[in-house]
Amino acid sequence: MSLSDTQRIEILILLVCGDKTRTQKQVCEIFNTKYPDRRVSQSTVSRIENKFREFGNVTDIPKSGRKRILDDEQKLYILLDIQDNPHKPTRQVAADNDVSKTSMLRLLKNEKYRPYKIHLVQELNDDNPDCRLEFCEIMANRCQDNPLFIKKTFFFLMKQHSYWSTENPHWTMEANTQYPEKVNVWAGILNSQITGPYFFDGTLTGARYLDLLQHFLVPELRILFPDDDNPNEIDRNIWFQQDGVAPHFSLE
Known part of the structure; x- marks a missing residue:
């Protein structure tokens, strides 16, 4: 603007x-x-x-249109603009300097500028190192017992950011892990076999979690791990562990 x-x-x-x-x-x-x-x-x-x-x-x-051939003064203004604010969108830089975006990108390329991408790193608190060490010790002990892993995670969508520079600035930014919009996906790893993924339509509720168990997980486990005495049932040695989130103990 x-x-x-x-x-x-x-x-x-x-x-x-x-x-x-x-x-x-x-x-x-x-x-x-x-x-x-x-x-x-x-x-x-x-x-x-x-x-x-x-x-x-x-x-x-x-003017009838933005200039496609840049003079030395315009080149200087553009490069100064980028140096003052390397995060500034290229479209805005071109508009502020009244030149075409193509000409501006060509100038940056000739001057050895590159759009370096941001590296998102997890926000750390003072007690995180101790918590991570404790987690590693717990998981190392569990791995010795050959456990079945059924966990949950989130995939986040992040806006693309660029840092225009002639050298890699190793730009990082702490990202809050729970605030962006997310897609809820379930997947299980049992021994060497993967079950899923299963995509939830909207926020996870008791009804949607029950639908996962009845119409997806139980039929899958019957096929992958049938009981020796009754092939139509799941192996009795398989346990499905749940935590205390609301959908896991819903009365729906």
């Missing part, structure tokens, strides 16, 4: 207010605090100031 003429004039006023002159960096900080949804970079402030000094106004001249 482009700046309005009023916002551009406000930037000029912030640059020179009475006898006080501010730096472009100071103007960016003040403006971005007031307009957090419409942040500007130092290159944007510089471009507005230069336009006013050259033409006496800040209004954009109507």
